[in-house]
Amino acid sequence: MPELPEVETTRSGIEPHILHRTISVVTVRDPRLRWPVPPGLSGHLEGCEVRSVKRRGKYILLDCGRGHLILHLGMSGSLRLVAEGTSAAAHDHVDIQFDHGVVLRLRDPRRFGAVLWTEEPPVQHPLLRDLGPEPLGGGFGPDYLYKRSRGRRGGVKPFIMDGHVVVGVGNIYANEALFIAGIRPDRAAGRISRARYAALVAAIRDVLAQAIEKGGTTLRDFVNDAGKPGYFSQQLQVYGRGGEPCTRCGAVLAETRLGQRSTVFCRHCQR
DNA sequence: CCCAAGACCTGGCGGC
DNA sequence: TGCCGCCAGGTCTTGG
Structure with a gap:
């Protein structure tokens, strides 16, 4: 979608x-x-x-x-x-x-x-x-994510992709935001500090707002109302780039599956 | 409650 | 060229 x-x-x-x-x-x-x-x-x-x-x-x-x-x-x-x-x-x-x-x-x-x-x-x-808050609205922030995540042992990526936690963070932007925030997708959500959630919230907001501004990423099926594909995908740092060099450090990007979804990250830049 | 896996569909791609 | 398995932007539902 x-x-x-x-x-x-x-x-x-x-x-x-x-x-x-x-x-x-x-x-x-x-x-x-x-x-x-x-x-x-x-x-x-x-x-x-x-x-x-x-x-x-x-x-x-x-x-x-x-x-x-x-x-x-x-x-x-x-x-x-x-x-x-x-x-x-x-x-x-x-x-x-x-x-x-x-x-x-x-x-x-x-x-x-x-x-x-x-x-x-x-x-x-x-x-x-029962949907969670809008990522670009009030009600979503570091404190909220921090509190919601306490006691959760699952990976942070499935956590932020859960629409009951926060809406609108799909697989592409979950990968991107975690890269920008420097957090490993498989790190237990409940073991991430408030400060790191602040970085993650900023990254989520950033990546979504930028994509909206550019008119949306297109990978395959999406066509906007004018019938023209979007052009944001070339800006993606990790999604779809497994095995390719990290744009920050040059290490080979790891690709794995988390919650049955394709997950790409840099072992060196993301902890 | 939390979590992982299954389910729902079609089409495109790479490999043989 | 043809067939086969695998993969794809989501998220509800089920079972442990």
């Missing part, structure tokens, strides 16, 4: 095109996403004006007045804006057409994404209710 910067880039990219616009037709070509697309989705959405386009973690939230649309892009999902009448390609599962001739189109080859409807405030939805 898109990581948080890609989701935010998507959100900010679609917002000006659909905010205060009215949904005219909803087409579900394949409802088999992570959870089935609700059968009544068209009825809920058609005739609604989009009142806001927000994000919580990696969920994109459309306020439709009588309810909220919750979107998640999974591993391979993307949202694009196309002109009404543009033919759908493979994996274009859901279209949300607006009355000004624009279609918001969800493509998701692996179908790990989600399209859900809720009539409650979306943050009360079971999937969002």
Whole structure:
């Protein structure tokens, strides 16, 4: 999936095109996403004006007045804006057409994404209710991570990738942030000092904010709303560089698996 | 509660 | 060229 910067880039990219616009037709070509697309989705959405386009973690939230649309892009999902009448390609599962001739189109080859409807405030939805703080917002900081980590014996990388601890830190940026902070990904989360968590928090914020600023990293599937790939991946220091030299010390970067996720780090620079 | 592993999918790549 | 195993940006669910 898109990581948080890609989701935010998507959100900010679609917002000006659909905010205060009215949904005219909803087409579900394949409802088999992570959870089935609700059968009544068209009825809920058609005739609604989009009142806001927000994000919580990696969920994109459309306020439709009588309810909220919750979107998640999974591993391979993307949202694009196309002109009404543009033919759908493979994996274009859901279209949300607006009355000004624009279609918001969800493509998701692996179908790990989600399209859900809720009539409650979306943050009360079971999937969002227990999420940790936003990494770029208040409520996330060295003290918070330090306290949350006490007693935890698992590696710090799986710890910061747990959305119930902090949202939006995916595999790419977890690797990058730990490199920048000089912390080994497999170090027990509960045995890291407050000072080192301060460095980690700064690194997480830095790497995410920079990626958002650059419009999101692209590795494979992500395409922004203009249909052009992002270009941030060449700036990655460790992710995808196992076996290559560390940009700081030149040592060969180690590659291993942690929590079943590919993990790259420098044995010399990260302790 | 914490943690590791399994589950859900398709497509692209390297190796034989 | 074809087939096969492995890998991929997430995260919910299950079992110990």
